[in-house]
Amino acid sequence: MPLASLTLRFIDRELRNRFAGSFTGGLWALIAPLIQLAVYSFVFVHILPARIPGADAPGYVPFLFAALWPWNALAESLVRSTTVIQENASLIGKIALPREVLVLASASASFIINFAGFVAIVLVLAFAGNDVHLAGLAPAVALYVLLFAFSLGLALAFAAIQVFVRDLAQALAQILMILMFCAPIFYDRLLVSERFRGWLDLNPFTFYADAFRAALLHHGDVDATRIAIAALAAVAALAIGHRIFRRLDPHFEDFL
Template structure:
């Protein structure tokens, strides 16, 4: 295993992540598609039929497509961070026996979360396209491209958190509280137009706000995104990824002393 190139190692750990994730479930890997469809049904019932949620504007999309186009990218982002934060700690026995680049463990975990949620995202978009007609399928390539900087952002945060978790064991629990705050601080469940004008600019300080807006522009033609916001999002993702790599490699040498 020591002689394996990093790409082969990453593939092996990806396969292991998928096996661990779906082994024992009744539907196996099909659950990756069934779960989002079940969630779609639940959200449709709760938000549309119970809460009567609506998006303001005569040409506004339905609330469920509005929610889905931001919530599923958020699910990929948040789950990738939460699942990968403890990955070094959970693989302490393997790290003690095998010499391997530890970043691969984090990378495999983040890749698995994104792969699962992207598959579910595409399935839901196709269902919504048939059921409501709100989804602009021609925007799907752009939406998938948006996952690239989002993935880099999540990977950078995950690398830093996974390294720090080795020394601060309650970081994962803290993230479980902070990530929902980050979600509600971005226009995932609501349209930023509903907020007072003085408050709306503050949402841009949340790095996920750009993605919520951009996915809706691409798939619903709702709202707007300036090109400078795209550049800022890419630069932020690259800087966070670089910072995560630096933090991880600085702490990597001390892992064995605390695992």
């Protein structure tokens, strides 16, 4: 079976699924982030003014969105992919197909939609006069690829385990919420007291939050070691996730 075309077909289905029955269809991928951007801007500029310490620090809204939006890609792709095998039980029971494709398509669709929103946000922020470096979009794409590999690895493992232990999807939502606040997304790492600052680096997303800000806002920087560790983590997640998936795959039908 031509795997690539099958994957594309499933991604296409997945994308159409998410906007099925809506008038504006794919436009929601752009409308949703812009509305969110407007709401956050209003709240954090006018109601609850937030500032990032430092003389040449960026505004809070670009600072927040540079990390929050990639985080949404990770969180959403994990939440959606974890149940994808379970949801496609009827298809799996009737047609022989490489089941990884289902996870791959689901994660890809989440990232595609998210990335479209990300570009829209960056352009709008730049247009509104924020100090956003559009040249940073190139490294941002590379970061997205790395983040995608990392989340696909986790998604493969989670989707396979979810078939056996249905608690995973429930637990995942809570774990993601905790991880979100344990990464420097809403705050700068400088605001964290010296004592806890080191712990932040245990969160895999901390690197991405820092790296996206470094690329687009020139705020802080990440050294080569951290990039290498993140790349290694992504490859390891992919390898282990795929292995777990392969191992459990022949038994899905028994437990679905």
